[in-house]
Amino acid sequence: MESMAIADRLQAQFPEEILKKDEFQGQVGICIRPGRVVDILRWLRDTDDLRMNHLRSLCGVDNARRKDPSLTRFEVVYNLYSIFHRHEIRVRAALTEDAPCIDSVVCLWTGANWLERETYDLMGIQFNGHPDLRRILLPEDWEGHPLRKEYPLKGRGEWVGMTDLLTQIKELDKYAFDPKKTDSRQRGPRLSNEEGGL
Amino acid sequence: MTIIIMLVQIIILFVLVMLHVAYATYFERKIIGHMQVRMGPMRVGWHGLLQPIADGIKSFFKEDIIPAQADRPTFLAAPIICLVAMMTSLAVLPFAKGWVLADINIGLLFIFAMSSLSSYGVVLAGWASNSKYSFLGGMRSMAQVISYEIAMGLSLVGVMLLSGSLNLSQIVEAQGDSLFGMYLVPQCIGFFVFFIAMLAETNRVPFDLPEAETELVSGYCTEYSGMRYAIFFMAEYIGMMVMASIGTVCFLGGWNGPFSVPFFPPLWFVLKVYAFMFLFIWIRATLPRYRYDQLMDLGWKLLIPLALINIVLTACLKAMIG
Amino acid sequence: MTATTRKTIECPVAGGDDNERYSLRMGPQHPATHGVLRVDLELDGETIIECTPQVGYLHRGFEKLAENRTYAQALILTDRLDYIAAMSNNVGYCVAVEKLLGISVPMRAQYIRTIVGEMSRLCSHLLWLATHALDIGAMTVFLYCFREREILIDLFEELCGARLTFSYPRIGGVRQDVTARFINELERFLHLFPSKIEEYETLIDTNRIWLKRTVGVGVVSGEEALALGLTGACLRGSGVDYDLRKHQPYDAYDQVEFEVPLGSDGDIYARYRCRMEEMHQSVRIIQQCIDQLPPGPIVGEDAPDLVMPNRAPARVEVGSSRYGTGLIRLIKEREVYLSGDTYVATEVPKGELGFYFISDGSNKPYRMHIRSPSFIHIGSLATIARGELIADLIANIGSLDVVLGESDR
Numbered sequence: 001m002e003s004m005a006i007a008d009r010l011q012a013q014f015p016e017e018i019l020k021k022d023e024f025q026g027q028v029g030i031c032i033r034p035g036r037v038v039d040i041l042r043w044l045r046d047t048d049d050l051r052m053n054h055l056r057s058l059c060g061v062d063n064a065r066r067k068d069p070s071l072t073r074f075e076v077v078y079n080l081y082s083i084f085h086r087h088e089i090r091v092r093a094a095l096t097e098d099a100p101c102i103d104s105v106v107c108l109w110t111g112a113n114w115l116e117r118e119t120y121d122l123m124g125i126q127f128n129g130h131p132d133l134r135r136i137l138l139p140e141d142w143e144g145h146p147l148r149k150e151y152p153l154k155g156r157g158e159w160v161g162m163t164d165l166l167t168q169i170k171e172l173d174k175y176a177f178d179p180k181k182t183d184s185r186q187r188g189p190r191l192s193n194e195e196g197g198l
Numbered sequence: 199m200t201i202i203i204m205l206v207q208i209i210i211l212f213v214l215v216m217l218h219v220a221y222a223t224y225f226e227r228k229i230i231g232h233m234q235v236r237m238g239p240m241r242v243g244w245h246g247l248l249q250p251i252a253d254g255i256k257s258f259f260k261e262d263i264i265p266a267q268a269d270r271p272t273f274l275a276a277p278i279i280c281l282v283a284m285m286t287s288l289a290v291l292p293f294a295k296g297w298v299l300a301d302i303n304i305g306l307l308f309i310f311a312m313s314s315l316s317s318y319g320v321v322l323a324g325w326a327s328n329s330k331y332s333f334l335g336g337m338r339s340m341a342q343v344i345s346y347e348i349a350m351g352l353s354l355v356g357v358m359l360l361s362g363s364l365n366l367s368q369i370v371e372a373q374g375d376s377l378f379g380m381y382l383v384p385q386c387i388g389f390f391v392f393f394i395a396m397l398a399e400t401n402r403v404p405f406d407l408p409e410a411e412t413e414l415v416s417g418y419c420t421e422y423s424g425m426r427y428a429i430f431f432m433a434e435y436i437g438m439m440v441m442a443s444i445g446t447v448c449f450l451g452g453w454n455g456p457f458s459v460p461f462f463p464p465l466w467f468v469l470k471v472y473a474f475m476f477l478f479i480w481i482r483a484t485l486p487r488y489r490y491d492q493l494m495d496l497g498w499k500l501l502i503p504l505a506l507i508n509i510v511l512t513a514c515l516k517a518m519i520g
Numbered sequence: 521m522t523a524t525t526r527k528t529i530e531c532p533v534a535g536g537d538d539n540e541r542y543s544l545r546m547g548p549q550h551p552a553t554h555g556v557l558r559v560d561l562e563l564d565g566e567t568i569i570e571c572t573p574q575v576g577y578l579h580r581g582f583e584k585l586a587e588n589r590t591y592a593q594a595l596i597l598t599d600r601l602d603y604i605a606a607m608s609n610n611v612g613y614c615v616a617v618e619k620l621l622g623i624s625v626p627m628r629a630q631y632i633r634t635i636v637g638e639m640s641r642l643c644s645h646l647l648w649l650a651t652h653a654l655d656i657g658a659m660t661v662f663l664y665c666f667r668e669r670e671i672l673i674d675l676f677e678e679l680c681g682a683r684l685t686f687s688y689p690r691i692g693g694v695r696q697d698v699t700a701r702f703i704n705e706l707e708r709f710l711h712l713f714p715s716k717i718e719e720y721e722t723l724i725d726t727n728r729i730w731l732k733r734t735v736g737v738g739v740v741s742g743e744e745a746l747a748l749g750l751t752g753a754c755l756r757g758s759g760v761d762y763d764l765r766k767h768q769p770y771d772a773y774d775q776v777e778f779e780v781p782l783g784s785d786g787d788i789y790a791r792y793r794c795r796m797e798e799m800h801q802s803v804r805i806i807q808q809c810i811d812q813l814p815p816g817p818i819v820g821e822d823a824p825d826l827v828m829p830n831r832a833p834a835r836v837e838v839g840s841s842r843y844g845t846g847l848i849r850l851i852k853e854r855e856v857y858l859s860g861d862t863y864v865a866t867e868v869p870k871g872e873l874g875f876y877f878i879s880d881g882s883n884k885p886y887r888m889h890i891r892s893p894s895f896i897h898i899g900s901l902a903t904i905a906r907g908e909l910i911a912d913l914i915a916n917i918g919s920l921d922v923v924l925g926e927s928d929r
Contacts, residue, residue, distance in 0.1 A: 024860030053746055054762070055885075056865060057874050057891035066880055079863045079876065079891075083762045090863060112865055114899035122583070137576040137928060142751025146584055153588055234663040330544050334566075336909075403657060404729055407911070486729045487657025489911040490566055 029090035052080035059162035060123035073097035101126035220250035260424030272326035277429040282318030294463035305366040324418035335418040339408035345497035346398035352505035353391035370452030442474035555924030578928040599685035605644035612866035616875035629693035644869035692823020748900040752871030758786035764867040793866035894927035
């Protein structure tokens with residue numbers, strides 16, 4: 001089936017949820033409201049002549065620097081493909097800035113688990129109903145969401161873990177550790193003779 | 199006087215076995231290398247012949263790291279237990295007629311006892327290292343060794359029945375001089391079970407799960423370094439040699455050969471032992487590794503019943519014929 | 521969603537109750553984890569109760585970097601994704617950008633890209649077989665595979681000068697033409713390679729121990745594999761016929777004949793057989809491409825000007841779309857930059873590599889999202905490895921064929 005025909009069927013089934021349809025280089029993207037995204041994707045997956053059973057990718061987009069005024073700040077893009085019918089469609093859920101959260105589709109595809117975690121990690125979009133929403137690619141205590149447009153390319157200073165490591169190294173230097181002079185059985189700080197050391 | 203002679207004999211045996219262990223590692227690396235389209239050690243000495251000596255000197259000088267939370271006495275004792283148990287078995291091996299350090303009447307039983315003791319060393323090493331990987335490796339190894347020891351012991355009962363004695367020299371003499379006197383032919387099932395159990399006792403592929411590098415990063419000897427690690431290594435190779443010697447003595451006719459060599463009576467014994475070692479190395483280069491539960495299945499559900507069947511058959515045949 | 525089959529295996533050493541659980545961490549430094557992957561395990565004796573893979577040790581921020589580079593510059597980043605088969609990443613990227621910007625590629629370049637794509641598929645599968653066999657214990661296969669891989673890498677070096685990170689395919693074609701010597705050596709390799717594949721198969725295919733370690737282990741059904749997002753040989757081993765070279769052909773794949781091997785059991789052995797058959801088919805594809813290689817230009821007319829001039833700077837007019845005068849010239853004002861978004865996926869050896877581009881009309885991508893197969897495959901490890909033994913976990917990681925560079929981007 002042609003992608004535009006799929007888009008028309010989707011619009012016929014959920015007329016209030018569809019914001020707009022775009023076609024570019026033969027691929028069709030449908031912009032929807034985020035409220036009923038799980039229902040829409042389930043309908044796309046389970047309808048007999050659509051059967052979009054392969055979730056190809058799930059990613060977040062930050063539209064802060066786009067010049068198009070009709071775009072909301074964040075979008076979550078789902079690329080679906082039907083292995084049986086060999087057709088594809090793109091569904092873009094438009095989220096606003098103040099509360100970028102959307103329902104999780106883990107109930108439809110288990111593989112979406114890590115994809116949503118990555119989107120949360122890098123873009124800061126919350127997924128309601130996700131079993132385990134925490135950072136995946138960045139360390140647990142990282143601050144900020146790097147793929148947002150206001151996050152600078154070189155980051156905002158050193159990571160907390162790195163600064164902790166450097167302070168620890170400086171503290172150990174206090175004990176004047178010289179690998180050439182000590183033998184391996186030495187442990188802990190060297191005590192002088194009156195403190196009971198060797 | 200006899201004590202001095204005995205001491206000299208012990209020292210000679212000790213030195214020879216150490217040399218054997220060193221060069222067994224060299225041969226393993228060379229043979230596996232050639233089977234894998236590469237050359238093995240080539241640099242140290244001509245074609246790498248001095249490699250084992252270089253390795254020995256290197257491990258001597260390595261830093262001795264003992265984990266902070268390890269149980270020190272057990273940690274230090276474990277490799278020694280392994281090595282001592284294995285080396286003691288050397289005392290009863292008959293290299294040629296009359297060439298045995300301690301010709302005791304329960305030679306075979308003695309060797310079983312010693313190999314059981316060496317598995318003690320392994321589990322103590324795993325436990326004392328205070329590391330989860332080592333612990334897992336030690337547990338696995340202990341379970342494996344215990345299971346396969348039973349199979350090994352049972353497979354040798356057939357040999358004991360046929361020869362009527364536990365004394366290793368008498369077992370060899372009972373096989374006689376000719377090729378067809380070897381217990382390999384009447385005891386083929388026993389040999390099969392013994393061969394597989396031998397691989398498992400010495401933790402060699404396909405049963406090398408306790409030291410499976412890609413799973414447990416060296417298993418029970420992960421935390422050992424330097425000379426202690428080398429001691430484990432030595433214990434493994436001496437174990438291989440002892441097991442190969444038992445196989446030679448019990449199934450292949452010991453020191454007997456087609457023609458006797460005047461200057462070096464143990465020649466045939468040595469050749470047969472090295473044939474076994476070559477088989478060990480060849481199998482290591484070729485086969486993948488068994489999973490733990492499959493290994494246990496094999497030991498308990500296949501080998502022990504086979505060994506028992508072998509005993510029954512041997513006993514019946516002996517009763518009918520003898 | 522079908523539930524996973526939980527296997528309970530009686531282990532002589534394992535304890536019975538929950539108090540016997542302990543946790544083990546196969547850390548980032550481990551001989552078997554194919555890169556910097558950390559797996560946190562909760563074990564009951566030898567059985568895995570929970571398995572949590574942790575990635576991110578190799579995260580370099582490609583998606584953010586690509587937003588600050590032109591399309592041609594961002595090509596270099598894709599080499600470092602799946603560094604084992606770098607050519608196929610480059611091809612995937614180029615195909616995606618060409619679709620986004622509507623750039624046409626001449627036929628000769630398409631055939632050349634197919635050839636190098638299949639060569640890198642062979643490289644990747646050889647390394648997969650080597651490490652997979654090594655993990656299970658068959659050490660010799662490792663060295664035999666690397667012997668063949670060395671020939672392939674030498675061929676790549678002959679072609680483009682690099683052994684690991686090539687950046688040979690360019691947007692609109694390839695960087696430079698193939699030489700006759702390359703074609704001859706490649707044909708010689710193709711003559712000897714099928715016998716080598718048979719050599720590997722003889723060593724392990726019907727080996728009892730190998731069969732015991734791989735048959736019935738890591739079983740994933742077809743629907744479960746789709747739900748988990750598996751692609752490539754992992755999906756085809758479970759019986760789902762999804763190969764992007766047949767579903768959405770790119771380059772010269774619709775001009776050559778080849779089959780896509782399908783398994784049925786969904787265990788490690790099925791995936792292993794799929795990949796071995798794929799190697800045979802790759803040889804077939806390369807041979808057909810060499811036979812059908814048409815003459816012609818190797819870079820399109822409207823390609824971005826990032827091809828080094830092959831001859832001394834001739835009298836080329838500034839602003840024309842031919843080679844720049846002696847220096848690399850990046851595209852300046854061109855209204856060829858259309859504005860929109862596309863998702864294009866190609867079949868790399870590991871699975872389906874997809875690029876989702878959003879272009880806003882400038883010469884840098886606004887958003888580049890890489891759909892990496894290894895990321896999703898590692899995510900599925902938690903489901904696949906539950907209830908199995910540690911030894912099976914290693915075999916599973918090997919059969920999923922992950923590489924951490926692609927997973928962490």
